Amino acid sequence: MELRINRETYSVQSEGDTPLLWVIRDELGLTGTKYGCGIAQCGACSVLVDGVVTRSCVTPVDSVEGSEITTIEAIEADETGRRVVEAWVAHQVPQCGYCQSGQVMAATALLRESPNPSEEEIAAVMVNLCRCGTYNAIKAAMADLADGGERG
Amino acid sequence: MGDLSNRTLTRPELSGGPVNLSRRGFLLASSGAAAGSLVLGLGLPGSRARAQEAMAPGTRVPAFLEIRPDGTVRLLSPFVEGGQGVFTAMAQIVGEELDADPATFVVENAPPGADYQVMEGMPGFRITGGSLSVRTSYAAMRRLGALARAMLMTAAAAQLGAPVSELSTEPGRVVHAASGRSLGYGELAPAALDLPVPDPESVTLRDPAEFRWIRQPVKRLDVYEKSTGKAVFAIDAQVEGMLHAAVQHAPRLGMTIGTIRNEDELRAMKGVHSVHHLPGAVAVVAERWWDAKRAAEAAQVDWREPEGAPEPNLRHMPADFSTDAFGDALERAPGDGEEAEAKGDAPKVLGEAETVVGATYRAPFVNHAQLEPPATLARFNPDGTLDLWVPNQAPDMFQADAAKQAGIEPARVRVHSPLLGGFFGRHFLYPSSNPYPQAIALAKAVGRPVKVIWSREEEFLRDRLRPMAVTRFRGTLDADGLPLALEAVSACEGPSEAISGRDKDGKLDPMATEGLTGKAYAIPNVRVAQIYVQNPTMLGYWRSVGHSMNDFLYESFFDEMADQGGQDPYELRLRLLAGNERLTNLLKAVGDLSGGWRRGPFTAEDGSRRARGVAMASPFGSEAASIAEVSIEEGEVRVHDLWQAIDPGSIVNPAIIEAQVNSAVALGLSQVLLEEARYEKGQPVARNFDMYPILPPDRMPRVHVRVVESGAPMGGIGEPGLPSVPPAVANAVSHLTGQRARRMPLSRLSFES
Ligand code: FES
Ligand code: FES
Numbered sequence: 001m002e003l004r005i006n007r008e009t010y011s012v013q014s015e016g017d018t019p020l021l022w023v024i025r026d027e028l029g030l031t032g033t034k035y036g037c038g039i040a041q042c043g044a045c046s047v048l049v050d051g052v053v054t055r056s057c058v059t060p061v062d063s064v065e066g067s068e069i070t071t072i073e074a075i076e077a078d079e080t081g082r083r084v085v086e087a088w089v090a091h092q093v094p095q096c097g098y099c100q101s102g103q104v105m106a107a108t109a110l111l112r113e114s115p116n117p118s119e120e121e122i123a124a125v126m127v128n129l130c131r132c133g134t135y136n137a138i139k140a141a142m143a144d145l146a147d148g149g150e151r152g
Numbered sequence: 153m154g155d156l157s158n159r160t161l162t163r164p165e166l167s168g169g170p171v172n173l174s175r176r177g178f179l180l181a182s183s184g185a186a187a188g189s190l191v192l193g194l195g196l197p198g199s200r201a202r203a204q205e206a207m208a209p210g211t212r213v214p215a216f217l218e219i220r221p222d223g224t225v226r227l228l229s230p231f232v233e234g235g236q237g238v239f240t241a242m243a244q245i246v247g248e249e250l251d252a253d254p255a256t257f258v259v260e261n262a263p264p265g266a267d268y269q270v271m272e273g274m275p276g277f278r279i280t281g282g283s284l285s286v287r288t289s290y291a292a293m294r295r296l297g298a299l300a301r302a303m304l305m306t307a308a309a310a311q312l313g314a315p316v317s318e319l320s321t322e323p324g325r326v327v328h329a330a331s332g333r334s335l336g337y338g339e340l341a342p343a344a345l346d347l348p349v350p351d352p353e354s355v356t357l358r359d360p361a362e363f364r365w366i367r368q369p370v371k372r373l374d375v376y377e378k379s380t381g382k383a384v385f386a387i388d389a390q391v392e393g394m395l396h397a398a399v400q401h402a403p404r405l406g407m408t409i410g411t412i413r414n415e416d417e418l419r420a421m422k423g424v425h426s427v428h429h430l431p432g433a434v435a436v437v438a439e440r441w442w443d444a445k446r447a448a449e450a451a452q453v454d455w456r457e458p459e460g461a462p463e464p465n466l467r468h469m470p471a472d473f474s475t476d477a478f479g480d481a482l483e484r485a486p487g488d489g490e491e492a493e494a495k496g497d498a499p500k501v502l503g504e505a506e507t508v509v510g511a512t513y514r515a516p517f518v519n520h521a522q523l524e525p526p527a528t529l530a531r532f533n534p535d536g537t538l539d540l541w542v543p544n545q546a547p548d549m550f551q552a553d554a555a556k557q558a559g560i561e562p563a564r565v566r567v568h569s570p571l572l573g574g575f576f577g578r579h580f581l582y583p584s585s586n587p588y589p590q591a592i593a594l595a596k597a598v599g600r601p602v603k604v605i606w607s608r609e610e611e612f613l614r615d616r617l618r619p620m621a622v623t624r625f626r627g628t629l630d631a632d633g634l635p636l637a638l639e640a641v642s643a644c645e646g647p648s649e650a651i652s653g654r655d656k657d658g659k660l661d662p663m664a665t666e667g668l669t670g671k672a673y674a675i676p677n678v679r680v681a682q683i684y685v686q687n688p689t690m691l692g693y694w695r696s697v698g699h700s701m702n703d704f705l706y707e708s709f710f711d712e713m714a715d716q717g718g719q720d721p722y723e724l725r726l727r728l729l730a731g732n733e734r735l736t737n738l739l740k741a742v743g744d745l746s747g748g749w750r751r752g753p754f755t756a757e758d759g760s761r762r763a764r765g766v767a768m769a770s771p772f773g774s775e776a777a778s779i780a781e782v783s784i785e786e787g788e789v790r791v792h793d794l795w796q797a798i799d800p801g802s803i804v805n806p807a808i809i810e811a812q813v814n815s816a817v818a819l820g821l822s823q824v825l826l827e828e829a830r831y832e833k834g835q836p837v838a839r840n841f842d843m844y845p846i847l848p849p850d851r852m853p854r855v856h857v858r859v860v861e862s863g864a865p866m867g868g869i870g871e872p873g874l875p876s877v878p879p880a881v882a883n884a885v886s887h888l889t890g891q892r893a894r895r896m897p898l899s900r901l902s903f904e905s
Contacts, residue, residue, distance in 0.1 A: 035525065036525070039608075042841055088379035094378035131576075137811070
């Protein structure tokens with residue numbers, strides 16, 4: 001099966017029902033995407049599938065054949081992703097950092113869809129868990145990004 | 153370094169070196185045979201390394217610092233980074249005295265070894281925990297920076313032909329003002345770090361009034377990497393030729409494998425390399441983890457009941473164990489307990505009192521639930537040494553135990569300590585609860601490197617729990633309604649006595665009652681006691697340890713007494729702290745921060761009925777006071793704002809402190825609102841986050857922090873923000889609802905909106 005990940009084509013051997021997460025991490029060695037729960041509870045494994053934020057731990061790899069997948073490794077190649085990373089650094093968001101790949105992916109998906117989201121939109125999308133409690137820093141970074149979108 | 157001097161670490165072939173730790177591989181390859189040069193590419197001659205073997209921990213500069221030609225500084229930290237910001241703090245402290253901008257630092261965790269056992273008052277010991285890192289190493293790490301600076305100046309003196317007395321430094325450079333010449337640290341390092349380390353007493357430290365980086369909100373060094381997926385955790389470790397392993401643990405600790413009914417089928421499953429019988433676990437090794445996990449889960453195992461007495465430090469989980477029933481048993485535990493703290497004569501005063509206020513409180517077991525599931529990579533090398541990539545808060549202890557498991561000398565085990573994806577006490581040495589013994593056994597069995605990852609479900613099955621406690625309080629008031637006597641008798645087991653066994657001389661585990669003990673309020677008669685009840689569960693340390701629950705228990709009952717005496721809980725605290733300047737200031741600070749104390753209930757702008765609660769705690773050498781504002785929404789507690797004043801004595805980085813308080817508040821709220829590790833029939837009810845909810849973003853309140861620097865001896869920061877949060881919330885909820893919340897989590901209670 002062929003997969004399009006970060007604008008490159010990979011041919012993968014894993015069974016079709018293998019979760020995308022493990023294909024990305026083990027077969028392709030892209031370990032920026034994290035495993036936290038495996039049951040769509042935490043969001044650590046978030047990637048973009050055709051621009052839509054997707055929990056890769058419950059996404060069978062054969063269901064995304066032909067889709068354009070983006071992982072955290074390519075985040076700075078995306079203009080919105082680059083801005084998100086900048087805001088994350090400016091607000092010093094991460095603590096342990098383990099959830100942050102997923103948080104950045106979720107933020108990027110939202111801002112690409114809606115450049116100046118309302119507080120409600122942000123709250124509806126930014127639902128990934130963070131055991132270190134970086135939620136307020138994420139909120140502050142998102143508020144900046146939402147404003148920036150307005151100005152730009 | 154005596155015990156490490158016969159260590160052979162030169163390995164010319166590192167082709168199988170870890171992909172993402174290649175720089176360390178390079179450094180190892182290029183280092184000499186001497187232990188002292190183990191982390192350095194800067195040829196420290198073997199003879200000198202031996203000559204300096206007897207150096208005090210924290211003084212062998214080249215063991216800690218490498219200054220590269222471009223002037224960047226690589227620092228090996230005695231403490232591991234898991235989100236608490238300690239790498240940045242270490243760079244600030246060392247950089248301040250070295251005169252190098254912390255932004256030029258690259259920090260990694262140091263390997264095991266006596267050089268890194270720098271914790272003041274704890275010789276031979278090294279952990280990251282107890283909120284001890286900065287406060288116990290502050291002096292040593294400053295001195296280390298100053299020693300390195302002195303070496304750079306000596307080298308510069310030789311190169312510039314000028315006496316040291318005419319030299320000074322500016323960040324990253326040695327300057328000879330008279331001639332206008334200067335040399336960068338990167339240019340000087342090869343010569344400088346070859347010099348003998350000067351006498352530690354010979355260096356003078358910078359006047360704190362002139363600090364440039366200490367006490368400043370210096371940016372964290374790891375934030376960019378953590379925002380771009382580049383940060384590497386144990387679960388991400390990769391080496392050439394590596395296999396993956398997954399396990400299915402016995403449903404109860406102590407059970408062993410009888411037979412695996414479908415073992416042949418498992419072996420035939422796609423990608424499976426081999427199936428292994430480990431103590432209390434079936435392990436499947438495969439080319440990829442998902443294949444290993446699928447097969448491990450499919451294993452049909454006849455588990456055998458435990459036989460005989462458990463090994464030391466291991467507890468067999470009874471088939472009928474239930475946490476609810478255990479809580480009831482703790483509640484009925486007979487006796488007055490063993491005294492942990494006493495003042496005046498509380499039993500007598502209570503015995504003679506006309507009215508006694510009594511209440512029983514409960515704190516549940518809780519899980520760590522750090523977001524990174526445990527993983528360990530083990531690789532045996534052709535020379536018989538072992539490399540271990542293992543999440544840990546104590547490299548030397550892991551080295552010693554891994555050596556035992558592998559049957560080799562400790563000096564032949566290299567411990568790599570990657571960034572931790574959260575820890576909160578999860579990564580201490582808990583052999584039955586960590587995957588490294590399995591990784592070692594499997595790597596040995598298959599003759600290839602093996603990385604074991606525990607699925608979230610296996611993690612919940614083997615995680616160590618924060619102890620449960622049932623605490624009986626009695627109190628009585630004087631004629632003015634002020635507390636005259638207070639007794640707290642807690643039925644529980646402390647984490648330390650659970651892990652290391654009870655003290656033979658009958659000394660109690662202070663962690664069992666900390667937070668019931670050590671309260672500063674002027675109550676004339678106090679008795680705190682513990683009824684020791686051994687748990688069938690494996691216990692561990694959890695962020696804030698005993699304080700994580702005991703301050704909830706005490707501070708909530710304190711409010712009950714205040715109510716009984718018709719006293720406002722904030723005013724009563726102030727009154728009972730009269731003369732204690734530090735705590736009075738702190739309580740006033742949090743009152744101020746919240747816009748002035750108001751207990752409510754009141755109606756907020758959005759029409760909701762709200763109330764506020766206050767609580768204090770004195771954990772880990774720091775002081776904290778919190779105020780919480782709550783309402784009830786659809787039967788659920790909503791925390792709107794949380795104000796906290798925290799006094800760690802003196803500080804290193806105010807931005808990190810604020811982030812740590814936010815983090816501690818989140819965990820404290822998660823605990824008081826949601827968390828409880830329940831067992832039924834000997835098994836955890838929750839095996840993942842669906843059944844063990846942790847604080848989600850929409851329940852995070854606004855957090856307002858004020859850092860108070862009283863100038864008292866430096867206290868901790870990672871944990872002290874937590875303990876006052878649960879009781880502040882519970883006190884607010886109790887006042888708002890008129891219903892006393894005597895147990896965590898509050899989700900177990902029902903409220904009317
Ligand atoms: S790992 Fe996919 S949601 Fe948690
Ligand atoms: S930063 Fe640690 S889990 Fe979010």
